[in-house]
Amino acid sequence: MNKPIRKAVLPVAGLGTRFLPATKAVPKEMLTIVDRPIIQYVVDEARAAGIEHIVFVTGRNKQVIEDHFDMAYELEDTLRARNKVAALELLEKHRPQPGSTSFTRQQAPLGLGHAIWCARDIIGNDPFAILLPDMIIKSKVSCLKQMVDLYENVGGNIIAVEEVPEDETHNYGIVEIEEEINETAARISNMVEKPAPGTAPSNLMITGRYILQPEIFDLLGKHNKGAGDEIQLTDSMLALMKDQSFASLKFEGQSYDCGSKLGFLSANIAFGMDDPKLAQQLVPFMEDVIKQPLAAE
Numbered sequence: 001m002n003k004p005i006r007k008a009v010l011p012v013a014g015l016g017t018r019f020l021p022a023t024k025a026v027p028k029e030m031l032t033i034v035d036r037p038i039i040q041y042v043v044d045e046a047r048a049a050g051i052e053h054i055v056f057v058t059g060r061n062k063q064v065i066e067d068h069f070d071m072a073y074e075l076e077d078t079l080r081a082r083n084k085v086a087a088l089e090l091l092e093k094h095r096p097q098p099g100s101t102s103f104t105r106q107q108a109p110l111g112l113g114h115a116i117w118c119a120r121d122i123i124g125n126d127p128f129a130i131l132l133p134d135m136i137i138k139s140k141v142s143c144l145k146q147m148v149d150l151y152e153n154v155g156g157n158i159i160a161v162e163e164v165p166e167d168e169t170h171n172y173g174i175v176e177i178e179e180e181i182n183e184t185a186a187r188i189s190n191m192v193e194k195p196a197p198g199t200a201p202s203n204l205m206i207t208g209r210y211i212l213q214p215e216i217f218d219l220l221g222k223h224n225k226g227a228g229d230e231i232q233l234t235d236s237m238l239a240l241m242k243d244q245s246f247a248s249l250k251f252e253g254q255s256y257d258c259g260s261k262l263g264f265l266s267a268n269i270a271f272g273m274d275d276p277k278l279a280q281q282l283v284p285f286m287e288d289v290i291k292q293p294l295a296a297e
């Protein structure tokens with residue numbers, strides 16, 4: 001039997017420069033999609049996949065993330081005194097169990113691979129998940145849960161993938177498929193981080209969800225630099241592929257790259273439409289907005 005996936009690493013040390021000045025004092029992971037910070041969507045996805053412990057790899061100015069997943073004692077006390085039961089229940093629903101989170105700092109921005117390596121002592125010798133909080137995924141079944149289901153069948157390492165237009169492949173990690181396992185899963189034969197335009201081995205991008213075996217840490221510990229002169233997770237996964245199997249999963253769901261303004265706005269609209277009351281007002285509003293001339297015209 002494959003060892004269960006109990007822990008997940010969420011790297012949240014990034015500076016969020018694409019969202020300045022919004023992210024000057026507020027971490028990008030705390031920007032709001034409808035009524036929840038981005039990071040909450042990702043934690044909820046992990047918990048829906050059976051993850052019991054979440055390791056946040058943070059950096060300076062990220063303390064508010066730790067506060068968000070703690071009890072807000074004064075606030076909850078006030079809500080209790082005012083008998084605001086629904087609000088209290090909402091806070092409780094989204095709060096991880098005591099002791100089920102860990103926070104460690106990536107001391108310098110040396111790349112995603114380095115951020116993951118910073119979690120090695122807390123993860124130990126078990127397979128684990130990684131969720132990149134820039135990506136939030138709207139799906140019927142948690143994307144990570146879909147990956148765990150595949151992992152339980154095939155073991156090894158699993159990477160969520162989706163198709164991207166060819167002119168965008170240079171922005172992502174790209175995988176090459178060797179053979180199909182079934183309609184949605186396949187064996188991976190190669191992967192490359194941010195291939196130069198025109199050189200990508202396919203149009204299948206790495207979406208930011210991974211299930212990896214702990215041997216990845218030895219490879220990350222070599223601190224070899226790759227694309228963008230950073231320590232890349234993709235490079236260590238490619239090295240691990242010499243010894244272990246890697247499968248890709250085309251998950252059911254829609255991803256939103258909240259590291260980009262378009263992805264962030266799209267996510268707000270898509271998740272907003274999930275609330276019937278909000279949708280009722282949002283639709284006529286959007287119909288009205290698209291009739292108005294563009295600012296550039």
Ligand code: G1P
Nearest residue numbers: 112132172173205206207208234
């Ligand atoms: C990271 C990964 C890349 C992946 C992407 C998804 O890149 O290195 O393989 O495709 O996330 O968002 P980053 O966005 O951190 O440059």
